[in-house]
Amino acid sequence: xxxVEQDPGPFNVPEGATVAFNCTYSxxxxxxxxxxxxxxxKEPKLLMSVYSSGNEDGxxxxxxxxxxxxxxxxxxDSKLSDSATYLCxxxxxxxxxxxxxxGTMLLVSP
Amino acid sequence: xTGVTQSPTxxxxxxxxxxxxxCSSQSGHNTVSWYQQALGQGPQFIFQYYREExxxxxxxxxxxxxxxxxxxxxxxxxxxxxxxxxxxxxxxxSLTTGGSYEQYFGPGTRLTVT
Numbered sequence: 001x002x003x004v005e006q007d008p009g010p011f012n013v014p015e016g017a018t019v020a021f022n023c024t025y026s027x028x029x030x031x032x033x034x035x036x037x038x039x040x041x042k043e044p045k046l047l048m049s050v051y052s053s054g055n056e057d058g059x060x061x062x063x064x065x066x067x068x069x070x071x072x073x074x075x076x077d078s079k080l081s082d083s084a085t086y087l088c089x090x091x092x093x094x095x096x097x098x099x100x101x102x103g104t105m106l107l108v109s110p
Numbered sequence: 111x112t113g114v115t116q117s118p119t120x121x122x123x124x125x126x127x128x129x130x131x132x133c134s135s136q137s138g139h140n141t142v143s144w145y146q147q148a149l150g151q152g153p154q155f156i157f158q159y160y161r162e163e164x165x166x167x168x169x170x171x172x173x174x175x176x177x178x179x180x181x182x183x184x185x186x187x188x189x190x191x192x193x194x195x196x197x198x199x200x201x202x203x204s205l206t207t208g209g210s211y212e213q214y215f216g217p218g219t220r221l222t223v224t
Contacts, residue, residue, distance in 0.1 A: 097155050
């Protein structure tokens, strides 16, 4: 299994749709997880941190399944502005180093 | 905005040359990590500096080196540039405390090697 693996995408959805991304990770000892959002040719920006079973912030919900070693990100009521690449991030090394997945691109259309 | 700045924004170099990229961390943060992001890929960890010491290194050759200064700003140096070094170089600052891994990225330096 790759260290951090994400749905390849892209996901094309209409405005208002609900979309979910999945991410699997290799290290069962990992305790914290992150979703970052990256707009085209911009830096990644922290979207959500997950330290327990899940986290919710408005239209965004992250869920963690430790037994199966996967994390999901659910976006409800998609907006045009949600179009971006979503990066699943897991601290797999020591010293707080982050391992990124390749990212899943989301395209929300009118 | 994260308060993390990087310079320069863009850079074009020739194969074999050397380059220095700079990063100023967010106020109050003591740790800087550097990442390389090739087109269509996620960022790859290069190394991390904590209190002026290298604190971890990814799978990059020794020609990638760095420094951290007393004010926690940092430099990434790459010697003997290769075409494959063309990428977006990102630095991220964080506050290293027990169990905290949240990192905040600067806008990046886009390096093109010809």
